[in-house]
Amino acid sequence: MGEWPVHCFKAYDIRGLSGEELSDEFAYRLGRAMAAYLDCSSFAVGRDIRESSPGYASNLIQGLVDSGVKVLDLGIVSTGCLYHACWTLPVDGGVMVTASHLPMPTHNGFKMCRGTLPLAGEEIQELKDVFLAGDFKEGSGEHIDHPHEDTYLEAIVASTGKLARPVKVAVDCGNAVPGPAMSKLLDMIGAEHFDLYCDWDNTEPNHGADPTREYNMVDLAKVVVENGCEMGLGADGDGDRIGAVDENGGFVYPDRLIALLAEDVVGTEDGKDLLIYDVKCSMNVEKAIVSAGGRPMMAKTGHSFMKRVLAAHPDALMAAEMSGHIFMADRGWYGFDCSLYNAARILELWSRREGQSFSSELNRLAPNLPTTGEVKVPCPEEEKLQTVAAITEAFSDYDSSTIDGVRVRF
Numbered sequence: 001m002g003e004w005p006v007h008c009f010k011a012y013d014i015r016g017l018s019g020e021e022l023s024d025e026f027a028y029r030l031g032r033a034m035a036a037y038l039d040c041s042s043f044a045v046g047r048d049i050r051e052s053s054p055g056y057a058s059n060l061i062q063g064l065v066d067s068g069v070k071v072l073d074l075g076i077v078s079t080g081c082l083y084h085a086c087w088t089l090p091v092d093g094g095v096m097v098t099a100s101h102l103p104m105p106t107h108n109g110f111k112m113c114r115g116t117l118p119l120a121g122e123e124i125q126e127l128k129d130v131f132l133a134g135d136f137k138e139g140s141g142e143h144i145d146h147p148h149e150d151t152y153l154e155a156i157v158a159s160t161g162k163l164a165r166p167v168k169v170a171v172d173c174g175n176a177v178p179g180p181a182m183s184k185l186l187d188m189i190g191a192e193h194f195d196l197y198c199d200w201d202n203t204e205p206n207h208g209a210d211p212t213r214e215y216n217m218v219d220l221a222k223v224v225v226e227n228g229c230e231m232g233l234g235a236d237g238d239g240d241r242i243g244a245v246d247e248n249g250g251f252v253y254p255d256r257l258i259a260l261l262a263e264d265v266v267g268t269e270d271g272k273d274l275l276i277y278d279v280k281c282s283m284n285v286e287k288a289i290v291s292a293g294g295r296p297m298m299a300k301t302g303h304s305f306m307k308r309v310l311a312a313h314p315d316a317l318m319a320a321e322m323s324g325h326i327f328m329a330d331r332g333w334y335g336f337d338c339s340l341y342n343a344a345r346i347l348e349l350w351s352r353r354e355g356q357s358f359s360s361e362l363n364r365l366a367p368n369l370p371t372t373g374e375v376k377v378p379c380p381e382e383e384k385l386q387t388v389a390a391i392t393e394a395f396s397d398y399d400s401s402t403i404d405g406v407r408v409r410f
Contacts, residue, residue, distance in 0.1 A: 004029075008109070009128040012120050012304045015099050015109035018052040022108055027056040027097075030110060031063020033131035038114055040092035044146075046074040046082040047097035048177040048238050049200045052108045057097045060110070061143055068139020072146035078178045078239030079111060080338025081152045086113050087334045088155075089148070098238040101210035104176070104202045111238075116334070117311060120304030153185050153340070159331045160344040163190045163351035170194040170232040171343070172220040174209030175201040178239035178339050185340050191347055194227050196220055209236050211243025212324045214251040221249030230350065231358045235339035240303070241324035242342045246359035254324040255281040257346065259288035259366035264349045265317045265330050266292040272330065274315045278306065279404045280322035280374075284366035300404040303327075303337055310335045 004026065008016035014030070016022045034040070043064055047057040061071045074085055082096045092115065099109040112119040112127075119127065169191055173179035179198035186193040196219060197206050207216045211234025224232040224245055232245040244252040255277070262275050266289070275294045277285045278301040289296040294317070299309045303325045310319045310327055319327040319335070326342045329335040350358070379387055392406045399409040 004132060006128055006132070009124050009131075011124070012118065012302055013109055013111045014124070015102065015107060017106055018050070018108045022052070022056065024055050024059040027059040027110075028063040029131060029134075031060040031065075032067050032136040033063075033127060034095065034112065035064050035067030035069050036136045037127045037130040038093060040069055042070045042072070042091045044072045044074055044082060044085040044089055044091045044094035044148075045097070046077040046079070046085070046094070046148075048104075049076060049202045050097075050099070050104050050108050051202055053097045056108060056110075060095060060097065065141035065143050066139070067137040067141065069141040071141065071143050072148075073143060074146060074148045076177060077149055077152075078181060078338065078340060080239055080336065080340055081149055081181075082111075083113070083116075083336040083338065084152045084155060084334070085148050086116050087336075088151075089146070096238065098177075100240070101208060101237040103208065104204050104237065116336075117307055118304040120302070120308075149181055153181065153188060156185060156338075156341050156344055157188050159333050160189065160341070160348045162188075163348055165351050165354070166190050166192040167231075167347050167351050168192045168227070168229045169347060170196060170220055170223040170227065170229045171198065172196040172211070172217070172223075172232065172234045173198045173239075173339075174207060174211075174216065174235070174237065175199060175204060176209035176235070176237040176239070178235040181239070182235060182340055182343065185344060186347075189344055189347065194223055194229065196223050211236055211241065212254055217243060217245050217251055221245045221251070225249045231346075233343050233346065235343070236324065239339040240337040242326060242339045242346075243324050244346070244358075246362065247357050248359060250359060252362060253282075253322070253368075253371070254326075255285050255320070255322045256362050256366040256368075258285050258320040258326065260362065261318060261320070261326070261328075261345065261349065262289045262294060263292045263365060265328075266294040269317065269330055272315050272317045274313055274317065276306065276309055276313070276316055276319035278302075278321040278323075279401065279407045281320075282322075282366070282369050282371070283409070284369065285320075288365050298401060298403060298407075307335065307337075
């Protein structure tokens with residue numbers, strides 16, 4: 001390639017258009033750059049089901065191998081499986097070839113970990129500088145096929161346990177990578193499940209794999225109502241976020257799931273009572289945490305930032321975001337986000353309850369508040385700090401937080 005697409009190096013990962021911005025050559029050079037920047041000797045690599053992912057993964061791996069790195073190739077896995085590999089296998093980090101919930105036919109990308117924590121912010125910009133400079137290590141590494149999914153699913157069940165009763169649930173994985181593993185996991189824990197779009201199809205024939213968008217949950221809602229399910233759960237494109245509908249097919253904003261989990265985990269482990277949530281969550285989350293006897297802590301939005309905050313607080317039981325990223329850090333779990341694990345946790349929690357409806361419990365813990373949903377207002381980069389300062393000043397008579405932009409409490 002002539003000029004490299006440096007704008008694809010984002011705050012949390014690398015993402016771009018397949019074939020136009022990203023290429024096999026880009027992936028190979030990224031492998032060389034990662035080996036040099038991280039000075040790693042072993043790495044795990046996973047990929048999703050996009051048409052471009054096999055080529056990108058193969059070239060990324062070759063770039064690592066040509067730099068002297070031993071690569072454990074996990075094959076097609078969810079992002080949670082890659083994270084688990086980073087925690088449990090003898091590797092210095094990992095890369096997931098995916099663009100998460102972005103359209104599968106057009107986009108792809110790379111999520112990267114140093115050790116067990118994701119690269120983010122300045123680290124990704126430093127990686128970009130190494131990528132552009134081209135001063136790489138030379139070596140002769142090794143490419144080893146290392147399937148990990150079965151091990152991962154067994155680890156999930158060991159942490160969550162099997163269901164106390166066969167909860168009746170529908171699941172929608174949007175034809176994306178988590179589908180077959182989700183079906184297998186629900187069998188393993190003893191759920192009665194109705195699977196929707198859990199087969200792989202990278203043309204996305206039904207809807208996008210983003211369960212935090214109500215329009216992507218319409219088909220799931222119908223299946224829930226038609227089959228008398230207790231709830232419906234949706235996974236996103238790479239399997240690190242979760243969404244839900246209630247027994248009536250009503251869309252559930254993900255922060256309401258945080259309240260449900262918070263009540264269940266507080267008081268279960270000695271010395272751990274902190275629960276972390278991001279600035280986008282409603283006031284109900286803080287209220288639910290306090291009501292359960294936990295200590296709430298607000299943090300900056302972004303899965304990379306949340307994991308770092310969680311890692312810095314060993315007294316935390318969990319962290320979570322409005323976007324459906326939930327990071328459980330109890331029951332011996334690792335504090336990373338995974339659709340599969342969180343689906344099992346929600347169902348296990350619910351299997352211990354009988355005679356209640358999902359909607360009534362959510363309304364008790366976190367009643368729906370008036371919301372606009374997410375509204376993205378364009379603002380030039382050079383004006384962002386000035387705009388936040390002006391809003392903070394305009395509402396100076398009210399309590400506010402500037403952890404991430406400005407949040408005003410009325």
